Amino acid sequence: MNASAARPAAFVMVSTAHGSMLVNRFDYRLTPGGGFGVGYQLLTRSAFDPDEVDIALRLLETRRKHFGDGVVAIDCGANIGVHTIEWSALMQGWGEVIAIEAQERVFYALAGNITLNNCLNARALWAAVGAQDGHIRVPKPNYLVPSSFGSLEIRQRDSTEYIGQEIDYSDAATIETKLVSIDGMALPRLDLIKIDIEGMEIEALTGAAASLRQFRPQLMIEKIKSNETELRAFVTELGYQVFPMGLNLLAIHGSDPALGQISCG
Secondary structure (H helix, E strand, O other): OOHHHOOOOOEEEEEEOOEEEEEEOOEOEEEOOEEEOHHHHHHHHOOOOHHHHHHHHHHHHHHHHHHOOOEEEEEEOOOOOHHHHHHHHHOOOOEEEEEEEOOHHHHHHHHHHHHHOOOOOEEEEEOEEOOOOEEEEEEOOOOOOOEOHHHOOOOOOOOOOOOOOOOOOOHHHEEEEEEEOOHHHOOOOOOEEEEOOOOOHHHHHHOOHHHHHHHOOEEEEEOOOOOHHHHHHHHHHOOEEEEEEOOEEEEEEOOOHHHHHOOOO
16 A cells, blocks of 8 residues: 555444444534534444434334325435434335435435445435525535534524534535425425424425425424524414424424324423
8 A cells, every 4th residue: 555645534334223334433523511413422322312213213103104105204414314224224115215415425424324224215315405496505524623514504604503623615615516495306295304404494494385285294393503483483384283302393284193192392
């Protein structure tokens, strides 16, 4: 081997509770309150947000029970694919997963983890989710610098979170990436949408309005970087009831038979 060609390894193979996964060993941020990041949880606990994952699995089971086989779930902001892998394994033979990730290098790990775990009922899309179809410029962090890469915000704000490194939002430091709307996907069925896209949640909901009216899917929406009042108002107007779920909101349509089974805080 040519020593001058040596380079540090960011992504490593890790045995986790979700299966073997490609994980960036630098995917963490340490603060006085503790560490966080998808990689941090997988490398220190072998699992990522198990309670949240379990709730999603139970929701998918209710959709099969009440609406039959053919369940379709979208993982918006799939990161390296913990939810995607778990959903795919559960729904083998009766459902499918569409996993969407905007960061190119993270997307490669997502696709690898889908293949590695034989998730033949899942597919990955390299894209951001928004209010309309088009393109958006996505920052390119240094994946060798310890940072919470899942916390990266595509759209810069006055209060943009510091993920462990400064992010350059100039055109020269970003990459043009496909922007998709859920309505634009023209799906024949839709049962569950998880939206964890660092402040762009309301944009994703706006771009899914027709699908929400038609299919009334269950929704798991991260709220920590969005206006919770705005999120609640949007889905309530469409007939949903909203429940707190940790850092997320769980929204179930008033017509969904699963509504009577909801209990979370």
